[in-house]
Amino acid sequence: MLTRAVRFVVHNWPLKIAAIGLATLLYAGFVVSRDQLEVPGPIPIVPVGLSEDRTLLNELPTLTRIGYVAPSELGRLNASDFTATVDLSNVPVGREVSVPVSVTSSVGGVFVVDVQPRTVRVTLDQVINRPVQVRIETTPLPPGVQQGEMTVDPPVVDVRGASTVVQKVDVVTATISIEPSAIDIDRVVEPIAVDAQGQTVGGVELDPKSVHVELPLFTNLESRGLPVRVVITGSPGPGYRVAGIDPVPSIVSVQGDADDLVALQAVDTEPIRLSGETATVTTITRLSLPPNVTVPNVDTVSVTIRITSVISAASTSSSSMRPMMSSKNSG
16 A cells, blocks of 8 residues: 555656646736735724633734735725634633634635734633622702612612623612602612722623612601501301411501601501411511501511311300309309
């Protein structure tokens, strides 16, 4: 086999060398017959091959020039006739590396012979999501205005971006203005990510991008302790009854303008519906508050509804009565 290969190479070697020389001359003539031109920069470089879980940390430079050859009849080309890319599909994460720049032309018959720079330095990072607390700041309160408990929905948002950047985020924040008119705040705001020093952290995305802020404002704020009144609809199963209702907490401190609290005797819950239950029920419900009234630090109420059999309740009552009657008769 080796002998055959050697014979193949050396067979008619003068003719083969002549063919190579002719090809070289033809190529040289091809290049010389074309105009050697260049397109000056800046020409953007586009990254390709990035997966969703990776991101480019540094900005790519621009090309300063593209050298090319083309038939003279094409005339001069411009930057829009070329596309410069760098393939990042095989670049490792967390390490700066050099990658070659690839340039192609959308015009047929054009050959790129030189680009500057030929390579660029890139650094990739892992993309992560991290939940971050939302903090809403307010401008100073006008004289005579007091604020109630603020609610932010959602209180936490997801911050997405390069891991080294996301880790810098301390909080997501926005500032709302409080007017002297003391009109309650009920608006949607778009917070921004900031670091521990309060500086904006760029290059991250928030999900969701906006939050809903509610802030009651008062001109004659008053607090009162009121009992929780559980509202029940429906009924237990046949032969059963509600023996008792135990809300936790059973008393809450409400806040509001004095005029709004004067007629308030209890704080109702949102309705709890019974649908034929035959055993004790424990559930979580929210408070149903009138306008301009808040309950600071209480979002939900735990309610236990004790359900017993009507027959067993009657038997227990009869049993407890018998000793008393016997005692009376013996007396």
